[in-house]
Amino acid sequence: MNADEMKELKELIEFLKESKIGEFDLERGDLKVRIKFAQEGAPANLAGLVAAPAVVPTTLPTVHAAASAAPTPAPTATESEDASLHIVKSPIVGTFYESPSPGASAFAKVGDVVEKGQVLCIIEAMKLMNEIESDAAGEIVKRLVENGQPVEYGQPLFALKPR
């Protein structure tokens, strides 16, 4: 879950609290949120709720379990971490290059903390060089393609842990 989604979620919780709604389920694409306030009208501690695994995006396979009114299974730490990662995708088809020219050092590597707008790599096709900028700030936790590998339009290139 990125920063924007987290903000939306907080606003949603405020709204639900004000409206005295006891339970709320939301599904949007891969994102599933279930909010259940403590009984007798006393809203649960907000900060605790957001941080707790009770309100985390879960992947689709767990939705069915939740749909049968069973308590939402607490996802593993890995699952929630993956869903919170930001994926930088390729805007064009081409060849992935990690550096400005062969032999030069890579624009960015795993472990680097990058700013929004910082160049992460080049995708080249038909002698058209596309410098791919990060569309979020954060730490690079995964590079998803090899240097020199062909990539498709929209293919994930890097996974970032947003800051």
Next chain:
Amino acid sequence: MDDTFHLPEMNQMLKDTPFAGKLHFFPSISSTNTYAMQQAEAGAPDGSVYFADQQTAGRGRGTHTWASPPGSGLYVSILLRPQISPADILWLSLATGLAVREAVRKVTVLECDLRWPNDLLFGRRKFCGILTELNAEVTRIRHAVVGIGINVHQEEFPPDLREIATSLHLESGRTWPRQDLLVALLQSLHREVSALSREAAPEILKRLEQASSWVRGKRVRVEEGEGFSGTTEGLDARGFLRVRTANGMRTVFSGGVREA
């Protein structure tokens, strides 16, 4: 010969294009592409043109450089902010090659060959290279800079280039004003860019096949990944070159296509 550029004259000839009034000439510059990308980042408008008599660090693909001695060639970078999706921008790369070919034909009557994606050659020797640099988001192009280097007046090349490079002068024995070439080039580029869309794609593919001896039946070596050899077998619907190899059909994304 006196081969200077007269900007007011050029602006007049380009008055029906977005380039009029946006021509920037430099006696010497490191790289017109580098400068144009910086200007684009700083907010320069669509249609800005940066050209130089000399480049001290002219660039090509990868580690390649473009020899740009003073008074010899046309070194120009054009800033565009096309209203097309990033997925369609590759047509610009192919269309630019066609635009230069048309401009050269118009000014000199010389018919040149196109080596996919957009090198321009006479026989085996190259006289024009094009390098496009793009700044895009997944859904939107912020700017593209088309860099074009044309060998015009060179009467000879250093030994390391002699076998692979030529110039308009060497091919025709005549001297062509760079200003005429630049104006014709910007006019034809304007026509190509205006027509750029997914609908125009089949037309671009057709013209490329007609203009190039490299698209079909050419034995080539491709410097991509570990490299491979084969025979060219046309373009796919996206404009990528298809090469039949001993291990089946391969698609060339990036270039580095050479005669085998």
